[in-house]
Amino acid sequence: xxxxKNVWNEINDTEREEMDIISDEYLSFLDxxxxxxxxxxxxxxxxxxxxxxxxxxxEKINPKDKVYVVNxxxxxxxxxxxxxxxESGMNIVASHIDSPRLDLKPLPxxxxxxxxxxxxxYYGGVKKYxxxxxxxxxxxVIYNKNGEKIDVSIGEEDxxxxxFITELLIxxxxxxxxxxxxxxxxxxxxxxxxxxxxxxGEKDNSVKANILKILKEKYNIEEDDFQIAEFxxxxxxxxxxxxxxxxxxxxxGQDDRVCSFASLKAILSIxxxxxxxxxxxxxxxxxxxxxxxxxxxxxxxxxxxEIMEKMDGFNYISYxxxxxxxxxxxxxxxxxxxxxxxxxxxxxxxAKTGCGVTxxxxxxxxxxxxxxxxxxxxxxxxxxxxEKDNVIWQTGELGKTDQGGGGTIAYILAQYNMDVLDCxxxxxxxxxxxxxxxxxxxxETYRAYKSFFKYI
Numbered sequence: 001x002x003x004x005k006n007v008w009n010e011i012n013d014t015e016r017e018e019m020d021i022i023s024d025e026y027l028s029f030l031d032x033x034x035x036x037x038x039x040x041x042x043x044x045x046x047x048x049x050x051x052x053x054x055x056x057x058x059e060k061i062n063p064k065d066k067v068y069v070v071n072x073x074x075x076x077x078x079x080x081x082x083x084x085x086x087e088s089g090m091n092i093v094a095s096h097i098d099s100p101r102l103d104l105k106p107l108p109x110x111x112x113x114x115x116x117x118x119x120x121x122y123y124g125g126v127k128k129y130x131x132x133x134x135x136x137x138x139x140x141v142i143y144n145k146n147g148e149k150i151d152v153s154i155g156e157e158d159x160x161x162x163x164f165i166t167e168l169l170i171x172x173x174x175x176x177x178x179x180x181x182x183x184x185x186x187x188x189x190x191x192x193x194x195x196x197x198x199x200x201g202e203k204d205n206s207v208k209a210n211i212l213k214i215l216k217e218k219y220n221i222e223e224d225d226f227q228i229a230e231f232x233x234x235x236x237x238x239x240x241x242x243x244x245x246x247x248x249x250x251x252x253g254q255d256d257r258v259c260s261f262a263s264l265k266a267i268l269s270i271x272x273x274x275x276x277x278x279x280x281x282x283x284x285x286x287x288x289x290x291x292x293x294x295x296x297x298x299x300x301x302x303x304x305x306e307i308m309e310k311m312d313g314f315n316y317i318s319y320x321x322x323x324x325x326x327x328x329x330x331x332x333x334x335x336x337x338x339x340x341x342x343x344x345x346x347x348x349x350x351a352k353t354g355c356g357v358t359x360x361x362x363x364x365x366x367x368x369x370x371x372x373x374x375x376x377x378x379x380x381x382x383x384x385x386x387e388k389d390n391v392i393w394q395t396g397e398l399g400k401t402d403q404g405g406g407g408t409i410a411y412i413l414a415q416y417n418m419d420v421l422d423c424x425x426x427x428x429x430x431x432x433x434x435x436x437x438x439x440x441x442x443x444e445t446y447r448a449y450k451s452f453f454k455y456i
Contacts, residue, residue, distance in 0.1 A: 004355040007392050007440035008247070019443040022265065023241075023249070026442060029261045030239035030251045034156075035139050035232050036074045036283050036293075039097040039257065043076050043264055043281060044068060050268045052078060055303075061310040064272055069303045074283040074293035077303050078267050082276040086308055087318040089325025090276045091456050092418075093263040093449050094295070094409055095332065096285035099253035100124035100431045102131060102190060102233035104140070108226055111208035116195035118163070120233055122187060124286030125406075129184040130432050135162035136192060140231035144221050152219060155236045162236050164193045192233055235433045242436055247354070249442065254435040256285065258442055259331035259424045266449035277453045285332070285409055295409040324417035327378070327456050329449065330410035334358050335398050336426035336437070344399050351396025351426035353437070356444040358396040360422040365405025372410035378419035385455035391448045396426060423448060 011019065033039035044052075052066040061067060067079040075097065082090075102120040110117050118138070122128060137155030144150060155162045167185070168176055176184065199210035212223050239251035260281055267279040284294035291297065304322060308314050337350040351358040361379065364371030386393050398405050414420045425445045427437045 004352055004394050005392050006354050007356055007438075007444055008354060010392055011440075011443075015443075019439065022443055022446060023439040025265075026249065026258070026261050026439070027239040027241075027251070029264075030249075030253065030257060033097070033257055033260075034137070034234050034253060036097050037141065037230075038139070039260065039281070040070060040073055040076050043078070043097075043260075044070060046264065046268065047078055055306060055310070058310055061307060067307065069306070071297075071299040071303075072283075072293045075299060076281050077300070078264070078279040078281075079307060080267060080270045080273055080277040081307075081311070082273045084274050084276075085318075086276050086304075086311065087321045087325070088275065089322060089327065090278050090304075091273075091453050092278045092280055092326055092328040092413070093266065093331050093452065094280040094282065094328055094413060095259040095263050095424075096256045096282045096289075096295075096409065097260050098124070098283050098286050099255055099257065100126045100286055101253075102192070104138075104226065104229070104231035104233070106227045107223070108231075109208055109211055109223060110191070111206055112191075114196060114198075114207060115193060116207040116211045117191040118194055118233075119188075120190045120192060122190060123232075125431055127181065127432070128187060128190060129167075129181060131190055132165045132167040132185060134165070134433055135236040136164060136233050137236045138163060138192075138231060138233060140229060142219070142221055142225055142229035142231070144219075144225055148220075150219050150221060152231070163233065165190055166193060237434065241439075247440065248436050248438050250434055250436045252434055254425075254427060254437055255333045255430050256331070256424070258333060258427070258437060259445060262425070262442065262446040263331050263449050265446050266453055269450055270453055273453065275456070282409060289409055289412055295412045326416070326418045327381070327452075328410070328413050328418050328420040329382075329423040329452055330372070330408045330413065330420055331445075331449065332408040332410075332422060332424045333427045333430060333437075334360055334363075334396050334422070334424055335430060336396075336428050338428055344403050346397070346400050349395065349397050350399070351394055353426060353428065354440050355394045355426075356392030356441060357448040358394050358424060358426045358441075360396055360398070360424075363398060363405065363407050363410065363422055365407075366402060369405075370407045370411065372408075372414045372420050372422065374410075374421040375419065378421055381419075381456060382421055382423070382452065385451045386448060388455050389447060389451040391451050392444045393448060394426075423452075 242248040242250040289295040362371040
């Protein structure tokens with residue numbers, strides 16, 4: 001009878017020590033990567049430490065070169081150039097670095113009955129009621145009238161104030177308690193509380209005026225500067241180990257920064273390779289992979305063309321062959337079986353916490369709508385690669401067939417006629433402000449990507 005392996009029962013002391021080191025590094029990565037821009041900055045910093053250079057530094061690219069390319073400060077590609085011609089294909093691990101959150105509206109600062117707020121628009125699939133009653137941070141970039149780019153971060157340090165979204169108190173919730181969960185908090189009530197002190201001694205002595213004065217003094221920005229800014233509201237909490245046994249990680253944005261981190265660690269470990277290896281970090285997956293930093297943009301295509309041009313000169317036929325001969329792991333999280341909500345899962349085909357990296361033949365919803373649906377030949381290749389390093393893996397799907405569902409960037413890459421398979425970490429409380437996963441599964445996800453780069 002088939003039975004999943006539990007990672008904790010299978011690994012030896014040396015592997016456990018490696019897992020502990022990687023787990024500590026992962027916590028640091030999460031804390032330094034709470035937005036896409038910060039994630040790109042952290043990825044590039046670590047890549048440069050490991051010998052990667054910006055593509056613009058190369059006059060000619062040769063085998064064994066390590067190259068990074070950044071797009072719009074929102075996504076990045078890391079290449080380790082192989083000995084074989086790129087026409088023979090690449091081994092690609094593709095993840096995304098955006099996460100569900102709240103964004104500020106273009107003119108966010110308002111005052112209501114003596115309280116100052118920032119108005120928001122939610123990003124990605126969220127349960128709106130989960131965004132209340134949490135200490136929050138404001139992170140982003142803004143340009144002032146002098147054209148100066150200003151990085152803003154409020155709430156991340158211990159000596160900085162937190163922001164907050166209030167909820168109706170239980171004593172007055174008789175009517176509220178009769179509503180559906182989706183109606184408990186309306187989108188226009190996701191207003192972030194930021195102050196209550198009026199501006200004393202001025203003609204405009206409002207709370208709003210005082211908030212704007214504080215921002216002017218600290219960052220030299222005016223109210224209308226917000227119209228050309230990018231600001232995100234994220235939980236202030238630092239990433240932490242969870243459970244009395246410290247077996248799990250609780251943090252914001254683990255969908256999909258756990259797979260991004262594992263992909264990054266895997267490609268940084270490569271010394272040399274026959275086939276060109278690529279870790280691709282995309283933006284905007286949570287809203288359909290659109291925009292000029294999403295997977296549907298031409299960044300990936302253009303970057304491969306630039307790489308080929310700096311190797312042997314660009315040739316369109318060779319470029320098309322390079323794409324269709326590539327193999328891809330679409331590195332995204334999946335749902336871990338939650339016994340508290342067992343009715344939403346089909347237990348036999350659900351991933352389980354602590355049982356290793358998860359491969360998903362298909363995602364989508366209903367009758368596999370919107371999925372890639374990997375073929376048996378590629379599944380066999382991946383299994384053989386994992387077996388060579390004794391990677392502990394399992395299969396999983398996103399809940400019962402007609403319960404809901406979700407997608408990844410797999411189908412987008414498959415349009416190039418590549419072989420693509422969804423492969424990532426199982427997670428509890430996905431898309432909540434704080435998500436939880438097993439660090440054993442993080443470890444096996446890293447090992448899986450490393451084996452994929454090595455053996456495919």
